[in-house]
Amino acid sequence: MKKVLIITLLLIVNFANAQKNEKTLKIFLDCEYCDTAHYKQELEYVEFVRDRKYADVHIFFTTQNNATNGDKYNIEFTGKNKYKDIKDNLIFSTTGETTTEEKREIILQNLRLGLIRYWIANGLKDKITLELKSERKADEKEEKDPWNKWTFRVGARGWFNGQESNYSRNVNGNLTIKQVKEKNKFSLRLGINNNKSVYKFDDEEIISERKSSFIYANDIYSVSNHLSLGMFVNAGNSLYSNKAFYYSIKPGIEYNLFDYKESEKKSVYINYKMGYVFNRYYEETVFNKNEELLWQHNLELGASLVEKWGNVSGYITYRSYLHDTTLNGFRTSFDTSLRLFKGFSLNLYASYGLSHDQINLRALGASREDILLQKQQIKSGYSYYGSVGLSYTFGSIYNTIVNPRFDL
Known part of the structure; x- marks a missing residue:
């Protein structure tokens, strides 16, 4: 009787967790050099999975070194299951002077941007707020590079x-x-x-x-x-x-x-x-x-x-x-x-x-x-x-x- 009770409780807990996970966007972060632990703590309304086969969104990173001793990032967001029609691609760069903390925050910001359409499709539009920076004023001149690259x-x-x-x-x-x-x-x-x-x-x-x-x-x-x-x-x-x-x-x-x-x-x-x-x-x-x-x-x-x-x-x-x-x-x-x-x-x-x-x-x-x-x-x-x-x-x-x- 005691074993039956324990098994029943485990099934109830697993069923509750399954219901919770069905409402959460499952993502697979395909990035060998990323600080995954940081994004697990900071990225909202997602559930990280261990294999791309289980994911609703496959997030795929590629990089190239750039002229400033930094990196050029290309992130592909590929939807699966009910999100299969949603695809996005974001490109951004860091410099050789970018610190580890700054790099983590830049990547986190772009992860959030890339997931917006998936969150909306998942019924989370009320949780999303956007802030757009004002455009360059007409009288402002583009900054010249005194070092000429x-x-x-x-x-x-x-x-x-x-x-x-x-x-x-x-x-x-x-x-x-x-x-x-x-x-x-x-x-x-x-x-x-x-x-x-x-x-x-x-x-x-x-x-x-x-x-x-x-x-x-x-x-x-x-x-x-x-x-x-x-x-x-x-x-x-x-x-x-x-x-x-x-x-x-x-x-x-x-x-x-x-x-x-x-x-x-x-x-x-x-x-x-x-x-x-x-x-x-x-x-x-x-x-x-x-x-x-x-x-x-x-x-x-x-x-x-x-x-x-x-x-x-x-x-x-x-x-x-x-x-x-x-x-x-x-x-x-x-x-x-x-x-x-x-x-x-x-x-x-x-x-x-x-x-x-x-x-x-x-x-x-x-x-x-x-x-x-x-x-x-x-x-x-x-x-x-x-x-x-x-x-x-x-x-x-x-x-x-x-x-x-x-x-x-």
């Missing part, structure tokens, strides 16, 4: 750790300069890196040190909605790679099968670069060179697709020196995240490369210590990396409640 970013970082038998430290810094316009994109990046590790064995200290610096610059011009031309320059030095000084200058061309404006959702592209490369080495190489100037070309084919069921991307690259095409390299990469059915997700990543163009290797080779401490680059004909992830979620479809206790 130029942005600058300076950064520095360091870390250290250790124990009685060893310690490590790293110091690095960088400077980035950009100007992004509709027809032209220029960027310049400089950086330095210094990494040192010390291992103590008996009374001996074994030291591993890596130092490098670089400068990358590119200037890209829009020829059409599908075609681009660019110039790519880089220079620097690397103790690990046996390069006391290097630089390369390569013009390039790229064609995208789809309009560049659609690149946040889909892209199929091919690009080609050709130019010369100069290397001056710390030590003589396996080809008995102390410095050399060579011509090199690069070809890349890539594609990406972002949809509500997941995303897929991949590329294939080929490079070789023109004086000897047997000195070449190849790399391919594939990345996908799929929602195969309710609650089940599959993540795959694979990368494989061949390298027959290591002209910079030291003639004297590397000692066991150099190899173990990764003090210098060694001969390697291939490299690979792969990962597989599976997840299956089942149970209650509702996940609106936020309980942060003991999360810190």
Whole structure:
């Protein structure tokens, strides 16, 4: 009798909750980088569900980096069930100076805007109030940009750790300069890196040190909605790679099968670069060179697709020196995240490369210590990396409640 009473009470509670949930707009927030807990607490008159199959509204986010080191957001609102005829799309941007809190509030504001038509269809128009900002006055002039789209970013970082038998430290810094316009994109990046590790064995200290610096610059011009031309320059030095000084200058061309404006959702592209490369080495190489100037070309084919069921991307690259095409390299990469059915997700990543163009290797080779401490680059004909992830979620479809206790 006691068991029957408990089961009856549970059925009554579940039935009451079901009636309540039927009157609430069910949404699936499809956003990997969003602060979901914040929106669960702040977004009114909705019930968050764990899978798009259960949702009345599928809210799908895509982003692209913009010229101000911020992000351009594109949110698609797709109605399902009785809301299937309602669709909306909102686009907005943040800057590099936008704080985390400001970004959360901007996203929340746009979520509310995008849900208005669904709330009205759900009978909640009496709960909605709108406030419109006044239009620009006739005598007001549009603000001019004194920086003419130029942005600058300076950064520095360091870390250290250790124990009685060893310690490590790293110091690095960088400077980035950009100007992004509709027809032209220029960027310049400089950086330095210094990494040192010390291992103590008996009374001996074994030291591993890596130092490098670089400068990358590119200037890209829009020829059409599908075609681009660019110039790519880089220079620097690397103790690990046996390069006391290097630089390369390569013009390039790229064609995208789809309009560049659609690149946040889909892209199929091919690009080609050709130019010369100069290397001056710390030590003589396996080809008995102390410095050399060579011509090199690069070809890349890539594609990406972002949809509500997941995303897929991949590329294939080929490079070789023109004086000897047997000195070449190849790399391919594939990345996908799929929602195969309710609650089940599959993540795959694979990368494989061949390298027959290591002209910079030291003639004297590397000692066991150099190899173990990764003090210098060694001969390697291939490299690979792969990962597989599976997840299956089942149970209650509702996940609106936020309980942060003991999360810190």
